[in-house]
Amino acid sequence: MAHARFVEIGRVAYVNFGPEKGKLCVIVDVVDNKRALVDGPSTGVARQQMPFSRISLTEIVLPVKRNQKSSNVAKIFDSHEVVKKWNASTAGKHIEHSLRRANLTDFERFKLMVAQKKKSLALKKELKKVAVKH
Amino acid sequence: MVKWYPTEDVQKVRVKRANKPTRLRGGVSPGQVLILLAGKHQGKRVIFLKQLEGGLLLVTGPYKFNGVPLKRVPQAYTVPTSTKVNVSGSDFSKINDAYFAKEKENAKKTEEAFFAPKKEKKPFSDAKKAMQKSVDAGIAGKITDPTVKKYLKTKFRLRNGMFPHTLKF
Numbered sequence: 680m681a682h683a684r685f686v687e688i689g690r691v692a693y694v695n696f697g698p699e700k701g702k703l704c705v706i707v708d709v710v711d712n713k714r715a716l717v718d719g720p721s722t723g724v725a726r727q728q729m730p731f732s733r734i735s736l737t738e739i740v741l742p743v744k745r746n747q748k749s750s751n752v753a754k755i756f757d758s759h760e761v762v763k764k765w766n767a768s769t770a771g772k773h774i775e776h777s778l779r780r781a782n783l784t785d786f787e788r789f790k791l792m793v794a795q796k797k798k799s800l801a802l803k804k805e806l807k808k809v810a811v812k813h
Numbered sequence: 814m815v816k817w818y819p820t821e822d823v824q825k826v827r828v829k830r831a832n833k834p835t836r837l838r839g840g841v842s843p844g845q846v847l848i849l850l851a852g853k854h855q856g857k858r859v860i861f862l863k864q865l866e867g868g869l870l871l872v873t874g875p876y877k878f879n880g881v882p883l884k885r886v887p888q889a890y891t892v893p894t895s896t897k898v899n900v901s902g903s904d905f906s907k908i909n910d911a912y913f914a915k916e917k918e919n920a921k922k923t924e925e926a927f928f929a930p931k932k933e934k935k936p937f938s939d940a941k942k943a944m945q946k947s948v949d950a951g952i953a954g955k956i957t958d959p960t961v962k963k964y965l966k967t968k969f970r971l972r973n974g975m976f977p978h979t980l981k982f
Contacts, residue, residue, distance in 0.1 A: 785848070785858075785894040785982045789964050 684736040686715065689743040691761055692734040693770070699724050701774075703765060704734070705756060708746050716746075720753035722762070739764055834868040839893035844900040847872060847891040848969045848982070854881050856968035860898050860952060861891075862905045871908060875949035878965045883945055885913055894982040898961065903951025908944070 684690070690706045692715075704719035710728055717729040726749055741755050765771040783791065841847070845861045847870070857879045859872040870888055874881030883905075916935070956962055971977070 781979065782981055784896070785969070785980075786846075786896040786961075786964055789967065790960060793960070793963070 682738075684738065686731065686736065687740065688745045689741040691737045691739040691741060691765070692717065692729075693737055693765075693774075694724070694729070694734050696733045699729075703737070703761060704729070705741055705743055705752055707743060707752065718749055718752050719756075720749045721756045735770075737765065737770065738768065834864055834866065835888055837864060838888060841870075841893045842897070844898045846894045846896040846898060846965070847886075848894060849881070849886060849891060851890045854879075854884075856970065857881055858894070858965050858967070858969060859884075859886075860900065860965070861893075862900060862903075862908075862948070865908075865910050867910045869910075871905065873905075873945070873948055873952070874965070875953045876945055877949060877953060878962065879968075883908060883912075883941075883948060885910075892982055896961075896964070898952065899955045900952050902955055903948050905948050908948075912944075 686706060686709065688706060688708065692704055692706060694700055694702050694704060699719075702719055702722045702724050704717045704722065704724040706715045707718045707726070708716035710716055713732075714728045714730050715734075716726070717724065717734070718726040720726075739759075739761055741759055741761070743752055743755055747755075766775065841861055843861060843863055846858050847861050849855060849857050849859060849872075857874070859874055859879070859881050862871045862873060862883075865871055865885060867885075868888075869885040870891065871883065872881065872886050872891075873883050876882050956965075
C-alpha cells in the first residue's frame with residue numbers, strides 16, 4: 680500500500696450517498712469505528728454524524744483541530760482552496776466527466792458514438808500494422 | 814323519508830364542449846427531432862412539422878434520409894429530443910387530416926365481386942409524391958451539417974447500460 684489514506688482529523692471526504700451526496704466535507708472528529716463527525720460549512724454540509732460507508736476519503740488533509748468551530752473550519756477550507764484542488768484531481772475530474780455523460784442529449788450521444796467508432800477504427804488499423812503474424 | 818324525484822323523466826341537458834387537441838408535451842415545436850417508438854419506423858428519428866386538428870403529430874423523415882414519409886403519429890408513441898432543425902423553408906400548411914383520408918371505392922356488393930381476385934394495390938398518388946418532395950426540399954436543403962444528416966439517418970438504439978428513465982433526450 681503506497682499511499683494509504685487514513686481517517687484523521689482534517690481529512691477531506693467526498694460524500695457518495697445520502698442527502699449530502701456529491702459534496703465535500705472535512706472529518707472533524709471520530710464517533711466510533713463506523714461514524715465520523717463531519718463538517719462542510721463552505722460546501723453546504725451541516726455539522727453531522729456521517730457513516731464511513733457513505734464517504735470516500737480524498738488525498739487532501741487540512742490542519743483542522745478536533746471539534747474545531749464551524750467558522751474556523753470554513754476559514755481553513757477556503758484558505759487551502761480545497762474545491763479547486765479537488766476539481767483538478769483525477770477523482771474530481773472523473774466525477775465531473777460522469778456527470779457530463781449522464782447529461783448528454785440524444786444528439787450528443789450520437790456524436791460520441793461516431794467519434795468512438797472513428798477512434799477504434801484508427802486504433803485497429805495501427806494495431807494490424809504492429810501485430811505479429813502467427 | 815324517500816328522496817323527491819319528478820314524475821316525468823327529464824333529460825339532463827349537457828353542454829358539449831369543443832374538443833381541444835392534445836397538449837404538446839416536452840416543449841415540442843416545429844422542426845424538433847422526435848424518435849418514433851412503434852410501428853414500421855420504430856427507432857427512427859423524424860422531424861416534427863405540426864399538430865393536426867385531430868391531435869396527431871405530422872412528421873416527415875425526410876423521406877430521402879430514413880424512408881419515413883409525411884406521416885401522422887400519436888404523441889404517445891414519440892420521444893421528443895432537444896435537437897431542432899430549421900423548417901421555415903418548407904410549406905406544409907395545406908396538409909391536414911383530410912389529406913390522409915382513404916379513397917372510397919364504390920364496390921358492388923355482388924357475389925362475383927366478392928370472390929373475384931383482389932385488384933392490385935393503387936399506386937401512390939403523384940400529387941402526394943410531389944407534396945412529399947416539396948416539403949422535404951425545404952427541410953433537407955437547409956441541413957448543411959453532415960452530422961445532423963447522419964443523425965437523422967441512424968436509428969435510435971438502446972445499448973447495455975442505457976436505461977431510458979435516466980437518459981436525457
